[in-house]
Amino acid sequence: MDILNYSSYQNEGELLKVKEFSEIAKKSLLDKDMRAILIKPSKVIKNSENFLFEDKVVQLGSIFVKHTFLNETDVTTFLFDDEENFEEYFLKSFYSSLKYSFLDIPFGGSTLGLIVPKDLSLSNEKVKRKLSSLLVKNFSDILNEQNYLKIKEDDREKKDFIIKLIENIDKPRISKKFKFLLKNPLRKKIIKEKYEALWLKSFVKYFYKKDRVRVIIDSINLRSFNFLKEILNDGYFVVIGFGEKNYSYYSPKGIDCKDIAFIENRETNEKCIDYVDLLKKETDLFLEFGGENNFNETMAKIVKCGIYCEFEDLSTSFQSVKFLKNRNIIYLPSLLLDCVDEIFDYFEVIERKREEVMSVDEIELRMETYVNFVISYFDSFLENQWKVFESVLLRSFENYRKKFSLVYG
Structure with a gap:
């Protein structure tokens, strides 16, 4: 999806917010190319895992959204959702980048959304294994960007669950690296x-x-x-x-x-x-x-x-x-x-x-x-x-x- 292609938005509120960002950017010294780089993601990577659940095939998904390649180091926020919401993931990473930039902190924002359908329980062992597999699929994209990982404070109850997902990863090097980047x-x-x-x-x-x-x-x-x-x-x-x-x-x-x-x-x-x-x-x-x-x-x-x-x-x-x-x-x-x-x-x-x-x-x-x-x-x-x-x-x-x-x- 092109974040500047306004016709592609599903949520009118998010569309209006991006339009406002664009209008304020025009008041700055940013040229058109620079505005286009800032107000859309530089990387979007989707992964999925299918498995049999109660005699039907279900799909778990993940979306990694990196705001811009101009940030050497990103802080990637974990999010859980029951449906794909790319626009929200982008705006959250964008907001984080803007805050770091405002305060002269040399980081940027990115988001890793894990999508679990409503009828699936996070306590289900198959769900846990497939989510661990999705983390492995996202490993190179997150860590090769020199990223750190965090869970928003209002989601701290999910931190133990994410740690268990990491512990379930059958590749010790990847599991150890994930654990280190989640330390607080x-x-x-x-x-x-x-x-x-x-x-x-x-x-x-x-x-x-x-x-x-x-x-x-x-x-x-x-x-x-x-x-x-x-x-x-x-x-x-x-x-x-x-x-x-x-x-x-x-x-x-x-x-x-x-x-x-x-x-x-x-x-x-x-x-x-x-x-x-x-x-x-x-x-x-x-x-x-x-x-x-x-x-x-x-x-x-x-x-x-x-x-x-x-x-x-x-x-x-x-x-x-x-x-x-x-x-x-x-x-x-x-x-x-x-x-x-x-x-x-x-x-x-x-x-x-x-x-x-x-x-x-x-x-x-x-x-x-x-x-x-x-x-x-x-x-x-x-x-x-x-x-x-x-x-x-x-x-x-x-x-x-x-x-x-x-x-x-």
Whole structure:
């Protein structure tokens, strides 16, 4: 599929996002050839494995998508899906590349999607063996690109399963290499949510001059729940709401530790309210942790917040961003707020080269340096608070233009 052939898109939201990238790229110094290289993948490799299951032939698949050959080293994200979604895989690798580029981290993004039909269980031994075989088929494409591997934090429950798939590989050299590239020594020592909270706090204070801010968190999942528990310890944030369509919790004085047990077990009490009513509550920050296009135009018309904070790539529909802007709500995109994972990817590579765990003091010093760098960049180049997304993209594209010049002159 040609990512610039707009007629080939199945998902209108993803099509609109790519069109927007293209339009912003035109405002940069990128020429037409450079834009074409950046806004489409440089490598797409598909593999499949067939086997007999309950008297019928079923197929497992994999897709490896590399964003661009201009990145010498990629960090490949594992994804599981029940159907092929090439556009999503490309956009996820593209977003990762843009974040690394924005922060001057010398990596790029790529994605390995493992496709398992809905009616198949991951616990089935045949499924496990065939998935292990698919990993072997992808081995040369991933590792010959000098890639590192990671599993997104909200998919950490799948990490043990992937490790078992790797252990099932009957080629010791490949199995050992895969295991090494999945090591995450630093994340075992610290709580990443602490640094995500500090990252958010730094940029909210930059745009919003308040001593305390009220917060509503949208979507209940492992990542959002851990983030909630983390910011409860910070007096700057007062979380007044946490919810999604099937369960919403509201406390005007602020959710506290006693509320956590109710939320975790989804128990009902007098603080549980209708989801739409929660969206209508006035707040300073609205944090979105949902999946693709979870935040839609209807929600954008009724939320009452000063700043909308996107914590998951692709979670905000294209049209809803326009409604937010028309209502004078500041939009902080995932390209800015969901960067901590990419920063930690870099820290972990530094650790591997040193063969020692980075100290907490060094982590905090490096994180502070990144925050100061971004704020300094905004001070110099951000035209107004409505153009954060465009400003981040333009810097990312400019850094790629420099890479392109080094390669081609």
